[in-house]
Amino acid sequence: MTDAPPVDLTTGVADLAAALVDIPSQSHHEGPLADAVEAALAGCAHLTVTRHGNTVVARTLLGRSERVLIGGHLDTVPEHGNLPHHVEAGMLFGLGACDMKGGVAVALSLAASERAPVRDVTYVFYECEEVASEFNGLQALADSHPELLEADLAILMEPSNAGIEAGCQGTVRVEVATTGRRAHSARSWLGDNAIHAASGVLDRLADYRPRRPVIDGLEYREGLSAVGIRGGVAGNVIPDECVVTVNYRFAPDRSVDEALAHVAEVFDGFAMTVVDQAPGALPGLDRPATADFVSAVGEMPRPKFGWTDVARFSALGVPAINFGPGDPALAHTRDEHVPVEQLDSCLARMRAWLRG
Amino acid sequence: MTDAPPVDLTTGVADLAAALVDIPSQSHHEGPLADAVEAALAGCAHLTVTRHGNTVVARTLLGRSERVLIGGHLDTVPEHGNLPHHVEAGMLFGLGACDMKGGVAVALSLAASERAPVRDVTYVFYECEEVASEFNGLQALADSHPELLEADLAILMEPSNAGIEAGCQGTVRVEVATTGRRAHSARSWLGDNAIHAASGVLDRLADYRPRRPVIDGLEYREGLSAVGIRGGVAGNVIPDECVVTVNYRFAPDRSVDEALAHVAEVFDGFAMTVVDQAPGALPGLDRPATADFVSAVGEMPRPKFGWTDVARFSALGVPAINFGPGDPALAHTRDEHVPVEQLDSCLARMRAWLRG
Numbered sequence: 001m002t003d004a005p006p007v008d009l010t011t012g013v014a015d016l017a018a019a020l021v022d023i024p025s026q027s028h029h030e031g032p033l034a035d036a037v038e039a040a041l042a043g044c045a046h047l048t049v050t051r052h053g054n055t056v057v058a059r060t061l062l063g064r065s066e067r068v069l070i071g072g073h074l075d076t077v078p079e080h081g082n083l084p085h086h087v088e089a090g091m092l093f094g095l096g097a098c099d100m101k102g103g104v105a106v107a108l109s110l111a112a113s114e115r116a117p118v119r120d121v122t123y124v125f126y127e128c129e130e131v132a133s134e135f136n137g138l139q140a141l142a143d144s145h146p147e148l149l150e151a152d153l154a155i156l157m158e159p160s161n162a163g164i165e166a167g168c169q170g171t172v173r174v175e176v177a178t179t180g181r182r183a184h185s186a187r188s189w190l191g192d193n194a195i196h197a198a199s200g201v202l203d204r205l206a207d208y209r210p211r212r213p214v215i216d217g218l219e220y221r222e223g224l225s226a227v228g229i230r231g232g233v234a235g236n237v238i239p240d241e242c243v244v245t246v247n248y249r250f251a252p253d254r255s256v257d258e259a260l261a262h263v264a265e266v267f268d269g270f271a272m273t274v275v276d277q278a279p280g281a282l283p284g285l286d287r288p289a290t291a292d293f294v295s296a297v298g299e300m301p302r303p304k305f306g307w308t309d310v311a312r313f314s315a316l317g318v319p320a321i322n323f324g325p326g327d328p329a330l331a332h333t334r335d336e337h338v339p340v341e342q343l344d345s346c347l348a349r350m351r352a353w354l355r356g
Numbered sequence: 357m358t359d360a361p362p363v364d365l366t367t368g369v370a371d372l373a374a375a376l377v378d379i380p381s382q383s384h385h386e387g388p389l390a391d392a393v394e395a396a397l398a399g400c401a402h403l404t405v406t407r408h409g410n411t412v413v414a415r416t417l418l419g420r421s422e423r424v425l426i427g428g429h430l431d432t433v434p435e436h437g438n439l440p441h442h443v444e445a446g447m448l449f450g451l452g453a454c455d456m457k458g459g460v461a462v463a464l465s466l467a468a469s470e471r472a473p474v475r476d477v478t479y480v481f482y483e484c485e486e487v488a489s490e491f492n493g494l495q496a497l498a499d500s501h502p503e504l505l506e507a508d509l510a511i512l513m514e515p516s517n518a519g520i521e522a523g524c525q526g527t528v529r530v531e532v533a534t535t536g537r538r539a540h541s542a543r544s545w546l547g548d549n550a551i552h553a554a555s556g557v558l559d560r561l562a563d564y565r566p567r568r569p570v571i572d573g574l575e576y577r578e579g580l581s582a583v584g585i586r587g588g589v590a591g592n593v594i595p596d597e598c599v600v601t602v603n604y605r606f607a608p609d610r611s612v613d614e615a616l617a618h619v620a621e622v623f624d625g626f627a628m629t630v631v632d633q634a635p636g637a638l639p640g641l642d643r644p645a646t647a648d649f650v651s652a653v654g655e656m657p658r659p660k661f662g663w664t665d666v667a668r669f670s671a672l673g674v675p676a677i678n679f680g681p682g683d684p685a686l687a688h689t690r691d692e693h694v695p696v697e698q699l700d701s702c703l704a705r706m707r708a709w710l711r712g
Contacts, residue, residue: 077590080538099540130592169542173591182436184455184688185603186525186662188566188579195582195600196562202555210544223544226551227591229598232584234433235529235632236486236603237688239583244551247541247592276591306542331540332593 004032007040009112013347014092014340017105021085021094027075027131030054034074037108037125046115047123050148054127055137057148058111064120069151069318070111070350071138071309072104072158073129080334091337099331102338103157103324106347110354118356122151129309132173132276138309142316153289154313155350158306159326162342164294165304166321168311169220169249170280172259173227175273176201176244183238191238195231198242202226204266205246213251216283218303220251224266245275249307252280278307281314290319296353297323306331323350360388363396365468369703370448370696373461377441377450383431383487386410390430393464393481402471403479406504410483411493413504414467420476425507425674426467426706427494427665428460428514429485436690447693455687458694459513459680462703466710474712478507485665488529488632494665498672509645510669511706514662515682518698520650521660522677524667525576525605526636528615529583531629532557538589538596547594551587554598558582560622561602569607572639574659576607580622601631605663608636634663637670645675652709653679662687679706 004023009016025033034054041049047058054074076096085094092102104125111123126137133139142149158165178198183191210222224246231242246267250259256277264272284290285301294301304310304322313320325342360379365372381389390410397405403414410430432452441450448458460481467479482493489495498505514521534554539547566578580602587598602623606615612633620628640646641657650657660666660678669676681698 077593130590132591171542171592182689184662184684185579185581185583186527186605187577187685187687188581188605189577190685193561193581195585196558198585199555199558199562202552202558205549206552206555221543221545223541225541225544225549225594226587227541227593227595228588229551229554229585230588231582232586232601234486234688235488235583235601236527237433237583238581242585245588245591249542249544306540328540329543329546331543332590333538333540 004036007036009040009108013105013109013343016109017092017097017102017338017343018085020101020105021097024079024083025074025076026078027128030074030127034127037074041111044112047111052141052144053137055141056125058123060117060120062116062120064118067120067122067151069122069124069149069154070107071124071126071154071156072100072107073126074104075127075130077130077332082334090340092340093335093337097338098159098326098336100158100324102326102343103159106325106343106350107157109347110350114351114354117354119354121354122148133278138312142312149316149318151318153293154318154320156308156310156320156322157324158308158322159324159328159331160322161327162325162345164297164299164301164321164323166218166285166301167252167281167283168304168306168308169251170254170256170259170311171247171249171278171307172256172263172274173245173247173276174263175275176246176267177271178242180238180240182233182240185236185238188238194239194242198231198244201244201267201270208266211251213253215251215253216285218283220303221305222251223249250280252282255279279311280307281311284319287319290321293321297349360392363392365396365464369461369465369699372465373448373453373458373694373699374441376457376461377453380435380439381430381432382434383484386430386483390483393430397467400468403467408497408500409493411497412481414479416473416476418472418476420474423476423478423507425478425480425505425510426463427480427482427510427512428456428463429482430460431483431486433486433688438690446696448696449691449693453694454515454682454692456514456680456682458682458699459515462681462699462706463513465703466706470707470710473710475710477710478504489634494668498668505672505674507674509649510674510676512664512666512676512678513680514664514678515680515684515687516678517683518681518702520653520655520657520677520679522574522641522657523608523637523639524660524662524664525607526610526612526615526667527603527605527634527663528612528619528630529601529603529632530619531631532600532602532623533627534598536594536596539594541592541594544594550595550598554587554600557600557623557626564622567607569609571607571609572641574639576659577661578607579605606636608638611635635667637667640675643675646677649677653705
């Protein structure tokens with residue numbers, strides 16, 4: 001792996017976002033991007049910068065009465081024929097443009113330019129958000145340096161179409177397995193085909209009708225999806241195991257335990273193993289800090305479907321909302337992109353709010 | 357990889373089979389076993405030994421009016437917690453004991469002991485029978501040295517319960533794929549889940565009723581089986597592709613083209629790619645050389661369900677039958693084994709036939 005080129009935080013936010021897209025940073029491989037971010041922030045005399053794995057924290061220490069945390073993850077899902085970036089019709093295309101190097105570019109621009117914000121700011125750029133939560137850089141920071149995450153409000157710049165998205169859905173990931181008995185495929189009747197048995201699992205998934213509960217006036221929307229399947233021993237062997245990895249995204253009126261009980265009910269009769277879990281977060285629009293930001297930015301909150309680290313802040317007792325550029329529906333798609341206009345608009349409104 | 361220990365061909369056939377089991381030889385990794393076999397045969401002055409990749413050929417050149425080919429493959433399917441060998445209640449257990457190191461041990465014992473057979477003999481010990489036919493060592497030999505395969509009759513010592521199995525079923529392997537559209541799994545309704553779509557493929561497999569046609573008085577038995585499935589991009593991405601590998605074993609009244617047309621009909625509406633194919637072989641019990649061997653061994657032929665290289669000889673115009681120790685139903689199972697009594701019985705009858 002070669003070093004990434006230096007990142008210039010004084011360039012326009014769209015150029016900065018484009019430069020970030022062109023530094024590959026698939027989960028577990030954020031090193032070069034974290035290096036570039038750390039080096040750029042270290043050049044800002046008004047910031048105190050620390051590094052924790054591939055997570056970079058930069059703080060103002062101005063003794064303000066309030067502190068706001070502005071965060072974004074550095075990692076992306078795997079490349080999908082969408083590197084390097086390109087700009088077309090006012091849109092920046094490329095891996096991570098939407099989720100969430102656009103938001104990271106806004107936060108980095110703020111970090112460099114806002115030398116004397118009316119609120120102290122903690123900027124957090126972290127690793128491994130797109131993989132199992134055991135690897136999540138924000139959680140690692142909460143475990144090792146919880147004082148760095150103390151704040152009156154956390155704003156995660158995850159894509160939210162430059163509007164405010166409140167709360168977030170939870171997520172559990174389970175493996176549903178079928179078993180059978182191996183045999184030579186030339187005498188298939190002597191075996192018991194675990195892949196054929198998995199038709200029962202896939203049928204339940206295909207037939208599933210997800211909930212759409214309303215919470216604090218916001219309609220959430222659940223999903224139960226196979227995200228992986230594997231089975232097979234050799235080209236002439238009846239397979240004795242098939243494993244379907246299923247991801248359940250659930251509205252924040254359900255706890256993780258309730259979500260797991262529901263999934264267990266859906267796959268009743270099949271063996272199930274939990275591989276990952278993270279609770280949702282209720283919208284919390286009645287919290288003072290949240291209400292204040294909502295009022296200042298002048299946007300009607302919408303429900304957040306994706307799981308984001310607002311749930312982690314929620315668990316730490318820090319009110320948190322999502323506010324960032326890009327359409328969340330484009331996240332993880334091959335042609336994900338972010339409107340340059342939203343980069344500018346998010347930056348302008350955050351800047352105005354930080355300037356009081 | 358370390359060298360295998362020397363193989364002693366003068367030991368009893370059961371001890372020899374046990375020694376062969378304990379030299380791992382998964383397909384594509386037959387080198388150490390081929391080395392041991394080649395070295396052992398090179399010590400027999402009455403044999404002319406040649407090596408072709410990991411295939412070893414040993415011939416008598418006595419100028420007899422007839423030549424018989426006795427063959428077996430050196431490779432096994434992957435290990436499955438069944439190494440090293442053990443002997444229990446007169447059975448030799450272990451990876452490949454049944455398919456087909458038992459048969460190879462019989463052939464090696466004959467090669468060493470029969471210095472003046474009434475028929476010239478070509479012994480062929482070859483690589484890569486358990487994987488796609490493009491790698492098959494016998495086919496490689498047919499392509500590079502077809503003269504080495506000339507014979508009046510070929511006897512493959514594949515497991516046939518020490519009886520004669522005639523003809524063999526054909527095999528085709530195809531990949532049946534579903535496609536979809538990626539999206540973040542938190543907004544699954546924006547994607548199109550290719551794994552869920554594969555429920556249609558698995559349902560057709562689970563519902564399939566195979567044919568059991570009767571040919572030359574022998575009842576064959578077909579099978580259509582998933583032998584592999586794969587799909588998934590990341591734990592939070594709706595997958596846009598799922599691939600099911602399907603193996604169709606078909607009776608020898610169907611050609612490869614007819615078999616493929618049938619599979620295409622079963623999976624009508626899904627994309628299908630052919631990855632491997634091999635024709636079956638009709639029983640051919642009316643061929644003089646086959647009838648002669650059947651009469652000498654004194655066994656009623658049965659149909660061969662598994663594909664074996666008799667089909668390759670059939671295509672070369674050489675009559676071929678399966679005759680070897682071990683229950684073919686145990687092939688590729690964790691507890692595959694071979695009765696010591698069948699090793700002895702096959703050896704004794706082959707020896708008697710070669711002595712005239």
